[in-house]
Amino acid sequence: MIQVNDLRKSFGDEEILKGITATFEKGKTNMIIGASGSGKSVFLKNMLGLFVPDSGEIIYDGEPINEMQIERKSNLRKEMGMLFQHSALFDSLTVEENVMFPLRMFTKMRLKERQENANEILERVNLVGLNKKMPSEISGGQQKRVALARAVVNNPRFLFCDEPNSGLDPKTATVIDNLIQEITHERDITTVIISHDMNSVMEIGETIVFLKDGKLAWKGTNQEIFKTDNETVTDFVYSSNLFKKVRIAQNKGL
CATH class of the missing domain: 3.40.50.300 (P-loop containing nucleotide triphosphate hydrolases)
Known part of the structure; x- marks a missing residue:
């Protein structure tokens, strides 16, 4: 609250x-x-x-x-997790790398664990199979779902x-x-x-x-x-x- x-x-x-x-x-x-x-x-x-x-x-x-x-x-x-108005994905990172970004910044997880967490939340937002795509290769709606996945991958309160x-x-x-x-x-x-x-x-x-x-x-x-x-x-x-x-x-x- x-x-x-x-x-x-x-x-x-x-x-x-x-x-x-x-x-x-x-x-x-x-x-x-x-x-x-x-x-x-x-x-x-x-x-x-x-x-x-x-x-x-x-x-x-x-x-x-x-x-x-x-x-x-x-x-x-x-x-805290943040979903920005225009998604604000990193153009130079893949979908998977974008989602893993908060885990890399704020946790001590190993790469494999970060990938497992990213895969789990990408599945939750119905984006299975897009891990290696670049933001420019997916639709605006998919970009927003990637941004949501990134915002909640770290289990924010x-x-x-x-x-x-x-x-x-x-x-x-x-x-x-x-x-x-x-x-x-x-x-x-x-x-x-x-x-x-x-x-x-x-x-x-x-x-x-x-x-x-x-x-x-x-x-x-x-x-x-x-x-x-x-x-x-x-x-x-x-x-x-x-x-x-x-x-x-x-x-x-x-």
Whole structure:
């Protein structure tokens, strides 16, 4: 579990995060949503330790990060997995080498053991037989699955995903969503996902934090978000014709 209490962050005279308090639950897919400029990325970077908040606290499984010694913070980072928006695979490494990279960096495993772990997680994300392929030789959806495999090969306690469906077609995006949720449940990970994709919210939004202008505007589940009367949320959710139709159908009791 990750608890965030009254988090604030400014750059110069501009306050980006304005006292956000939220809880991200273990074993669930926790989503951060909101329009561009709402503070989602800055919020995530504070949780990752890339930014230092001006005030407030971030607590990992009962441990406030601002009270951790340098060695403990270093160990915490080893317990984090990251799925980047554009996969961020190493072009010069094979699929297998990309997946093994965290094991080479953060463990003392021998090569054979690293390969066995890579093979196991590649099988889990349905990429058997692609070990020796280069990233340029596989599709965008396959690259995203390789990136997910790399993010979880080290059995992280915390998984962060930045727009994991960016650039993917709807069918492939659903595959990625389902894999993230399944692995989260299987491994009891605290997963935090930044997204603007309402299809993802509907599919896997077990807990949702909605940001507006650096503030927490709403929190709930994917079942509750379509029933809320919070106008800020409904304006965002029903900004597309698809979700306007969902709202109309709900109001008619269909």
